[in-house]
Amino acid sequence: MTAMTPANDAAPDPLRIAYSPCPNDTFVFDAWAHGRVPGAPALDVTFADIDITNGVAERGAAAPGSSELDVLKVSYAVLPYVLDEYALLPCGGALGRGCGPLVLTREAGVDLAGKTVAVPSEKSTAYLLFRLWAADTLSGGVGEIVVMPFDEIMPAVRDGGVDAGLVIHEARFTYQNYGLHRLADMGEHWEATTGLPIPLGAIIARRSLGPDVLRSLADAARTSVRMAWDDPEVSRPYVMEHAQEMDPSVADQHIGLYVNEFTADLGEDGYAAVRGLLTRAAAEGLVPALRPDALAFP
Missing domain, CATH: 3.40.190.10 (Periplasmic binding protein-like II)
Structure with a gap:
């Protein structure tokens, strides 16, 4: 008798994600990171400042398939160097008005x-x-x-x-x-x-995950931020745990400034802001030029 091979019912490995310990990121990802977003992939979270994640993304783009992370929060400034390997998610990041450096x-x-x-x-x-x-x-x-x-x-x-x-x-x-x-x-x-909002931080994910997974990531990020808006107190322990002794009122100001309509959906103005920034920067010789479809989401 031939032994039957048991079905593989093991849960898929968590997606490896890195974002900063800043209040806007922990607020946005709290529900998802803690398994409260229905149907969302599980996350294995690494906290890292954006200069670290920028470097990880650049190394991953330079050696496709080598990245130790699936999803990253990076600076929009690094996109021209990494978009062959990573896709820009249309949500989860930081753009806004009155929030510039x-x-x-x-x-x-x-x-x-x-x-x-x-x-x-x-x-x-x-x-x-x-x-x-x-x-x-x-x-x-x-x-x-x-x-x-x-x-x-x-x-x-x-x-x-x-x-x-x-x-x-x-x-x-x-x-x-x-x-x-x-x-x-x-x-x-x-x-x-x-006349455009200020693009600051972007969420990117490996293109090799495939269009279906990428779309599921975008859905999960949108749901996570909307859950945080619906009941901000639920996310507060996670936010303050990682807020580096920040005063709670400063953390609230931080969230109010950097988590907004563009976090839920870049929309027409958000995409125009990103393309405008990178086009002007390329004209000044600060970054490589984007190819026309570089920002397209699957």
Whole structure:
């Protein structure tokens, strides 16, 4: 008698996802990460700052099939380098209005021409927005660019280590605690010159997962954020657990600023903003040009 091979009823391996511990990401993904989104794939979550996930995505794009992660939160600035291997999900990311990066200085009204500016990364959306702003407003151009960890930038500006700093996220709400001044708002400049929302962080997934899985990921992300909106208190423990001792009121401001209609669906304006940013950045020689269908979702 031939032995029967038992059916393989084992659950599929969880999808490997990486996003930041920032309140907007933990708020968006709380329901999905904790198995409360019906029918959604299980997740194996890694917390990583966006400069780390940008690097993972670039390495995965350079060696297809080698990525240790299936889904990542990355900067929109890295998309031109990775879209052959990864697809942009039409939801889950961070775009908005009034939420752009800031340039901070010790003294008000500093002329940045020729000055040293600290930035969190040269492959970040904040950096692209800064360079586009500088091209439009600084006839002499900036001087040295110094890359340093995000949490070291405001102390470095305060202590005179650099002339100015480019900051993101909760620094919008806390920079005055360091005695710093807002020299310019990159988001205000972007919105004034384009009329479009500010593209900041994107959710991407490996194209090799296939169209059906990619669509299921988008559905899960949309459902997860809507569940968070429906009952924000459910996500609060997860948000505050990873908020790095952030004051709860700052965490709430952070979520209110970065989680919005574009998180649920990029929509026409969202896609226009992403393409507009990357097209203008390519024209300045900051990133490679996108191919026409690069942002299309399966």
